[in-house]
Structures are given as C-alpha cells and as structure tokens.
Amino acid sequence: xxxxxxxxxxxxxxxLLACAVVLYPLLWMVTMAFxxxxxxxxVAGLTWLPQxxxxxxxxxxxxxxxxxxxxxxxxxxxxxxxxxxxxxxCGTALAVVSGTLASYAVVRFGLAQSLPLSVLQxxxxxxxxxxIPVMVMWAFIGAVDTWWGLSLIYGIxxxxxxxxxxxxxxxxxPVEIEDAARVSGCSYWRVFYRITLPIVKPGLATCALFxxxxxxxxxxxxxxxxxxxxxxxxxxxxxxxxxMGGQMYGMKAALGVIAAIPPVVFGLMIQKHLVRxxxxxxxxx
Amino acid sequence: xxxxxxxxxTGTNKxxxxxxxxxxDGQKMGFWFILPTFLLLLFIVIFPFFMQLYLSVTWWxxxxxxxxxxxxxxxxxxxxxxxLATDPRLWGALWRTALIMIVAVPAQFxxxxxxxxxxxxxxxGRKLFYSILLTPMMIVPAVVGLMFFLxxxxxxxxxxxxxxxxxxxxxxxxxxxxxxxIIADIWQWTPLMFLxxxxxxxxxxxxxxxxxxxxxxxxxxxxxxxxxxxxKTVIIIALVLRAVECFKIFDLIYIMTKGGPGVQTETISVFxxxxxxxxxEWSYVAxxxxxxxxxxxxxxxxxxxxxxRKQG
Numbered sequence: 391x392x393x394x395x396x397x398x399x400x401x402x403x404x405x406l407l408a409c410a411v412v413l414y415p416l417l418w419m420v421t422m423a424f425x426x427x428x429x430x431x432x433v434a435g436l437t438w439l440p441q442x443x444x445x446x447x448x449x450x451x452x453x454x455x456x457x458x459x460x461x462x463x464x465x466x467x468x469x470x471x472x473x474x475x476x477x478x479x480c481g482t483a484l485a486v487v488s489g490t491l492a493s494y495a496v497v498r499f500g501l502a503q504s505l506p507l508s509v510l511q512x513x514x515x516x517x518x519x520x521x522i523p524v525m526v527m528w529a530f531i532g533a534v535d536t537w538w539g540l541s542l543i544y545g546i547x548x549x550x551x552x553x554x555x556x557x558x559x560x561x562x563x564p565v566e567i568e569d570a571a572r573v574s575g576c577s578y579w580r581v582f583y584r585i586t587l588p589i590v591k592p593g594l595a596t597c598a599l600f601x602x603x604x605x606x607x608x609x610x611x612x613x614x615x616x617x618x619x620x621x622x623x624x625x626x627x628x629x630x631x632x633x634m635g636g637q638m639y640g641m642k643a644a645l646g647v648i649a650a651i652p653p654v655v656f657g658l659m660i661q662k663h664l665v666r667x668x669x670x671x672x673x674x675x
Numbered sequence: 676x677x678x679x680x681x682x683x684x685t686g687t688n689k690x691x692x693x694x695x696x697x698x699x700d701g702q703k704m705g706f707w708f709i710l711p712t713f714l715l716l717l718f719i720v721i722f723p724f725f726m727q728l729y730l731s732v733t734w735w736x737x738x739x740x741x742x743x744x745x746x747x748x749x750x751x752x753x754x755x756x757x758x759l760a761t762d763p764r765l766w767g768a769l770w771r772t773a774l775i776m777i778v779a780v781p782a783q784f785x786x787x788x789x790x791x792x793x794x795x796x797x798x799x800g801r802k803l804f805y806s807i808l809l810t811p812m813m814i815v816p817a818v819v820g821l822m823f824f825l826x827x828x829x830x831x832x833x834x835x836x837x838x839x840x841x842x843x844x845x846x847x848x849x850x851x852x853x854x855x856x857i858i859a860d861i862w863q864w865t866p867l868m869f870l871x872x873x874x875x876x877x878x879x880x881x882x883x884x885x886x887x888x889x890x891x892x893x894x895x896x897x898x899x900x901x902x903x904x905x906x907k908t909v910i911i912i913a914l915v916l917r918a919v920e921c922f923k924i925f926d927l928i929y930i931m932t933k934g935g936p937g938v939q940t941e942t943i944s945v946f947x948x949x950x951x952x953x954x955x956e957w958s959y960v961a962x963x964x965x966x967x968x969x970x971x972x973x974x975x976x977x978x979x980x981x982x983x984r985k986q987g
Contacts, residue, residue: 401798419821488711498701509712514971515971516923520723521947525951527726549712549715606815607815646818664870665870672908673871673912
C-alpha cells in the first residue's frame with residue numbers, strides 16, 4: 391500500500407516541522423557559542439549564524455581570559471571538566487560492576503528474587519526527598535566535595551539502570567551454553583568470566599555508556615554534594631553568571647555545547663538500545 | 676517416540692542431579708556477587724531511613740553546632756508534621772508540580788504518539804530524521820535549561836521572531852514563566868515518548884496491520900482497533916516513567932527561573948532545595964521527604980498490585 395503523494399508530502403511537512411522545533415533551541419545555543427559579544431542579543435538585529443565567528447568564548451572558559459574582553463575568570467573549565475569525567479567514570483564503574491554481578495546472581499542462581507524491585511525503588515523518589523540524611527552522612531564521613539563521595543552517590547543512583555539493563559542481557563544468554571561449559575569442568579567463576587561475560591560484552595558496553603550519560607547529566611547531586619574542588623561541569627556552567635554579575639551568554643553557551651557533546655555522541659552510538667535502557671529492560675527494540 | 680521421551684527424561688534427571696551436586700558452589704558465588712549491591716542498598720536505604728525518621732521529629736538544623744546524633748536535645752515530637760500539613764508554600768509547590776505533570780505529560784504523549792505513527796513505515800531519510808528527533812532527550816537537562824533560558828530572554832530570538840518588544844518578558848512574568856518551563860520540558864521529553872511509543876508500535880505484528888489494511892480499514896480505524904489495544908503495556912510504561920520523572924523536575928526549572936518569579940514556578944523539588952540551602956530547615960525537609968517517601972511507596976505498591984491482578 392503506497393500512500394498517496396499528498397499524504398506523503400503532508401507527512402514530510404510534519405516531520406520537517408518537528409525537526410525544526412527540535413533544532414531551533416539547539417542551533418541558537420551552538421551558534422551563540424561562536425558569536426562575539428555584540429551578537430549575543432537581538433538588540434542589533436537577529437542573526438542566526440555568527441556574522442563574525444570567533445573562538446573567543448571557548449578561549450575564555452579554557453584560559454580564564456580572552457583577547458578583547460576586560461573580564462577574566464578565576465576558575466577555568468579545566469577543574470570542572472576533570473571532576474565531571476572522574477566522577478562520572480568512577481560512578482559508572484561502581485554501578486556497572488555491582489549491577490552486573492548482582493543481576494547475574496539473580497538471573498542464573500535465582501537468588502534474592504526481591505532485589506530487582508527494591509533496586510527499582512531507588513528511582514521512584516525525588517532525590518531531594520531523601521537528601522537530608524545523605525548530606526548528613528556524607529558530611530559525617532567526610533565525603534562532601536570529594537571525588538569519591540560524588541562517585542559513590544552516582545554509582546548508587548544509577549545502579550538500578552545498570553542492574554535492570556544487565557538483567558535483560560543475561561536473560562538472553564542461553565543457559566545451555568553455560569551448562570555445556572559446566573559439564574566440561576569449568577568452575578562457576580570461569581563460566582561467568584570466560585563464557586558469559588564475553589557473550590554479553592556488547593550489552594556491557596551499552597550499559598556502561600548509558601550509565602555514563604546519566605551520571606554526566608547530573609546537576610542536582612553535584613550541586614548539593616560539592617562546593618568547590620569537585621564542582622562538575624553543569625554546576626560550573628550554571629554558576630558562571632552569578633559569579634560574573636553580567637550575563638555571559640556566549641561563555642555559557644560554549645560550556646553548554648561542551649557539556650552536551652559526550653551524551654549526544656554516546657546516545658547516538660547506543661541508539662538501538664536506548665528503549666531498553668530507559669524502560670529498565672521492559673521494552674526492547 | 677516412547678524411546679525418545681525416555682532418553683529425554685533421563686537426560687533431564689541426570690542434569691538436575693548434576694546441578695544439585697554443584698549448586699552449593701553456585702549459591703556461594705551468587706552470594707558474593709550480590710553482596711556489593713546489597714551493601715550499597717543497605718547503605719543508602721536502611722540507615723538514612725532511620726536517620727530521616729529521627730531528624731524529622733526534632734528541630735535540628737546544621738546551624739547550631741549540635742551533631743546530628745544529639746538531635747534528641749531539640750526533640751519536637753510531631754511539630755514538623757503538623758507544620759507541613761498546613762504549609763501553604765508546600766501545598767502550592769505540590770500543586771504546581773501536579774500542574775506541570777498534567778500539562779506536560781499528556782502533551783508529550785500525544786506529540787510522541789503522532790510522531791511515532793509517522794515513523795511506522797519506511798521512507799527515505801527516516802534514519803536521519805529519527806536521530807534528529809531523539810537529540811533533545813540526550814542533552815544534559817541543565818544545558819536544556821540554559822538553552823531555553825537564552826531563548827526566552829527579552830532580547831532573545833523568541834521575542835524577535837514573534838515580533839514582540841524586548842521588554843516582553845517570559846521568565847520573569849507571573850504567568851509566562853510557568854508556560855516557558857512547560858515548553859522546555861515538553862521539548863526535552865517528547866522524544867522519550869516518541870522513542871518508547873514507536874518501539875511499542877513496531878512491536879505490533881505487521882501481518883495483523885497488513886490484514887486490516889487489506890480488509891479496507893481506514894488509517895484511523897486501524898490505529899484505534901489494531902494498534903492501540905496492542906500497545907497498552909507500552910503506553911502505561913511510558914506514562915508512568917514520564918510521570919515519575921516529571922514529579923522530580925528540578926534542573927530545568929532551577930536554571931531557567933530558580934523557581935521564580937516569587938514562587939510561580941516553584942515545584943516540590945525546588946521548594947525542598949530552597950528549604951535545605953536557603954532556610955537550612957533540615958528537620959522540616961526530612962519530615963516532608965519522609966511523607967513523600969511513604970505516600971509514593973503506597974501508591975507504587977497499590978499500582979504494582981493492580982498490575983499483578985490485571986495480569987494474573
């Protein structure tokens with residue numbers, strides 16, 4: 391059944407319209423990052439593409455000063471960028487390792503059948519509703535504003551995703567393969583390490599990227615559990631204005647672009663598995 | 676025939692006894708495998724829960740220099756709970772959170788459903804359009820907040836395109852601030868609905884759809900009679916996911932408006948954040964948090980029981 395040309399044209403029209411709506415805010419921020427100060431607002435007329443493209447905004451956030459700008463920055467992007475990377479990676483490692491191990495035990499040995507639901511509950515509550523004891527605890531053990539304190543909470547809040555995602559991947563591994571290896575004398579650990587893990591390797595990579603995106607995207611937890619040394623990129627981006635007084639649109643846009651790139655790239659890489667990840671494995675594509 | 680069944684049976688028996696013999700090792704390894712997750716859960720659930728309960732019946736704040744474990748010195752019975760029952764700011768924040776959910780989630784649902792329907796068949800450029808349409812949900816929510824903050828500035832492109840003067844404000848206007856925030860949320864999360872609903876739609880057996888088309892059902896009939904009933908679970912999942920996330924909304928709003936002007940866009944999360952860091956009323960926040968926790972748990976348990984009953 392071929393749709394009529396009219397229907398097809400209408401369909402394209404709608405899709406193009408939707409794409410335009412999606413791209414409108416994105417384009418404004420991305421071009422803003424390359425615009426010099428006079429083009430930041432529409433006072434001198436609206437321009438979509440930078441009339442005088444410049445790297446000045448990026449230069450400014452990386453070096454703390456830029457040619458032609460009187461203001462300077464006492465804290466450059468380097469610290470927050472490293473903080474974001476370190477805490478996201480460590481948090482991801484924690485979530486993926488513990489989630490993988492636990493889901494394997496649940497799937498293969500039928501242990502702790504109530505674990506999946508209790509893990510899922512972690513995602514139900516608004517973080518702010520449970521944050522007071524966490525902040526008190528973190529202060530008590532000296533974890534506030536440290537890389538491991540933030541990594542620890544990241545690992546915990548993304549554990550449900552890692553657990554459920556790996557659960558679905560393990561469920562797809564035919565038990566016969568493992569049985570065969572067992573019968574030929576492999577220990578449980580060897581079966582897991584040598585047989586199952588290599589089979590779910592693509593799933594593991596997907597899971598890690600997915601969890602990394604979630605950790606990288608966090609704003610609230612870093613806002614509450616860091617103060618200075620380990621402030622992450624989104625928090626740094628948001629505080630740039632208040633510290634400078636004036637609106638640093640261009641610099642913020644540059645920071646926004648930098649913060650947005652990794653999740654978008656990784657997200658497109660694991661596009662096929664996004665549904666599975668976002669619905670805790672309930673749906674597959 | 677009998678022979679085959681016979682060997683099959685002994686095969687299973689043999690395997691079972693084999694597994695029984697070694698199962699203990701497996702159980703042992705399984706225990707070690709579960710341990711890290713179990714400890715993390717214990718660490719983040721059990722202990723904080725009791726601490727929250729404890730702090731919520733005191734007047735403890737981090738200001739006065741009393742360590743948290745000595746909070747009993749300022750024991751207050753249920754004063755925090757009595758306060759929260761009649762706190763207009765809390766109820767206002769709850770109402771605004773509900774408002775965002777009531778407007779944004781259905782909007783995302785219908786837009787996502789419409790888009791998914793357009794993507795059900797193959798057409799040139801489908802993959803590219805699909806990728807473009809998914810981008811918003813991959814962007815860091817805080818950055819989305821920044822993007823819409825830039826868009827809705829008086830001197831931003833929205834006013835310029837709509838031909839409005841530069842002093843026409845969005846984010847600092849009593850009514851339009853909420854609209855701006857909702858637009859931003861719809862922009863970011865419609866793709867999620869689209870993604871999930873499309874996956875569900877593609878899961879509808881294509882031969883059934885084809886048969887219905889050949890029998891001459893109109894597109895609308897096919898959609899309502901064939902596609903929708905088979906997507907019920909997917910629709911529930913999508914709506915629940917979005918509703919839960921929408922209830923938590925913080926990043927977007929805090930960056931766009933900081934809950935302002937006044938309390939016009941103050942949702943429950945923004946309200947709790949301000950109570951925590953602005954007013955430092957930690958015991959009060961603990962009481963509110965615990966109440967939310969209990970209410971949500973009851974709702975979740977009821978929901979799960981309902982689903983189980985439907986399936987069973």
